[in-house]
Amino acid sequence: MNRSTRATVSSGSIVAVAMMVMNVATYGFNLVAARLLVPAEFGALTALLSLILIANVVALALQASIARRISVHPGQALQIVHTASRVALAVSLLVGLVTALSSPILTPAFSFESMWAVIWCGAMLVPLTLAGAQLGVAQGTGRWGKLAALYLGNGFGRLFGGVAGLAIEPTATNAMLGLAIGAWLPVLLGWGLLKGTGGGDVHSRRPLVFETIASASTLLAYFAFSNVDALLARGGFSEHDSGLYASGLILTKSTMFLPQFVSVVFFPSLARDSTHRTRLRAAALVAFLGLCVVAGSAVLPRLALILVGGDQYREVADDLWLFALSGTFLAIVYLLVFDALARRSPGVAVLLWIASAVVFSIAWFWTIGIVGLVISMASTAAVVASLLLVWPLLRPSRTGDASVPGLVPGATDPDGHVERD
Incomplete structure (x- = not known):
């Protein structure tokens, strides 16, 4: 096995372990929620988390688009990050706002007790989308340790934030409040990844947005x-x-x-x-x-x-x-x-x-x-x-x-x- 292959296996192993730990932490929250919530409230929480999974395709698509562009043009990484940071901020706020504004429709449709449950979903999607852009930068620049840290932050932010919300009061709404706060942990861990130079071409935002939309449509x-x-x-x-x-x-x-x-x-x-x-x-x-x-x-x-x-x-x-x-x-x-x-x-x-x-x-x-x-x-x-x-x-x-x-x-x-x- 040559040095390049060993490096690839090593980086892949680090990311694989981090993602498995993230999934275990996420499972841990689900298990705690299942034990603390009555079946009716747990059913509501599961539906809310399903909405989060669906809306989170924007973050996944943004991650893929940014990572691919940096990989193709490594010499322009700083300019790409500069453009991506602006796109990520606008997209994250848009996704969060649209979700929060849908609360009058989704609350009765899925028999949620309070509109705040859906509003907290929108609040959670803002840091999740920003973290997706950070993941794309880390992946595209080959910063595998940082990429693993972001995945771990995602899992433990959900575990600790969600459990803290349930500790206040065991309801689906409080769980979503805790999850929305915990979702900022990976953003804090990835602080600085979205800081590029100011030389980015503003016209390059459009293909990045279009590419993100195309990827998101399949993932959605x-x-x-x-x-x-x-x-x-x-x-x-x-x-x-x-x-x-x-x-x-x-x-x-x-x-x-x-x-x-x-x-x-x-x-x-x-x-x-x-x-x-x-x-x-x-x-x-x-x-x-x-x-x-x-x-x-x-x-x-x-x-x-x-x-x-x-x-x-x-x-x-x-x-x-x-x-x-x-x-x-x-x-x-x-x-x-x-x-x-x-x-x-x-x-x-x-x-x-x-x-x-x-x-x-x-x-x-x-x-x-x-x-x-x-x-x-x-x-x-x-x-x-x-x-x-x-x-x-x-x-x-x-x-x-x-x-x-x-x-x-x-x-x-x-x-x-x-x-x-």
Whole structure:
């Protein structure tokens, strides 16, 4: 193993460990919330967190766009950071304000007790979006230690802030208040990353914004699909059954995010590999990790019940393996969505929106309970994963174009390919 390869493995390992710790910390908050909140309040909190996940696609897209531009033009990093800092500030305030202003609509739609719950969601999205831009700068400049610190700050900010909010009063609204405050921790840890020189070209803001929108559209489709069952359960089930489903979703989300580091570590190889071996190996690794959780949940349902909230959710204990199965297929889809972004494969967003419509239609036109909804979700995710896995094998490779996504119009990549508008 040469020095470059060892450096890549080392940096990838640091980020992988940080992301796993972040997910454990996030799971820790969910577990505390499940134990402190009654099922009805926990169901409300789960729906609020699903809204956060959907809106947070802007932060993820901003991270990807900034990281790609710095990677393509390392000599212009300071100018890119200067432009990105202005875009990030404007976008973060816009996302937070739009979410907060939607509270009169979302509060009755999802039976939240107070509009403040949605307002705190908007407040939380401001630092989350700023942190996304900081992550992009750290990733693009190869500051892996700082990148890992930001991921850790994200996880522990959510854990400590959310638990502090629940300690004041165990309600979904107070939990969101604590989460909104805790979300500033990674921003503080990344202080200085968005300070570039004043030489940035103001006209470069437009392609950065357009690129962010394009990336966000695909990621939005994924997160809408992966959270459609949580919103359906909140709006269509009784408060008690909604809480039971929310408990099962702890296992779904844990299984889904457990192998998230694979997409981060494998992404450069996914973009370069024209043989599809990398994507198949990555998908196999994600599937293996997920199936381990499924097997554990099936063999030890009482242990799995402890991990999702305890005896007050015992009615769902025997079905927890289904939630883990759903999370496994969603994790595979997550990886393959990033593979599609790396390869510039079109049509992924459309497929994901169709999948969301399928799950919604099943729940809307047929009377299905907890088991029916999770089976519908798992089955649809399995079909989507299969289509995403097979489709690139039937099409000519576009690796040359995908190796450096996010080039500014007219720029060239290291192989001499020109990016078009």
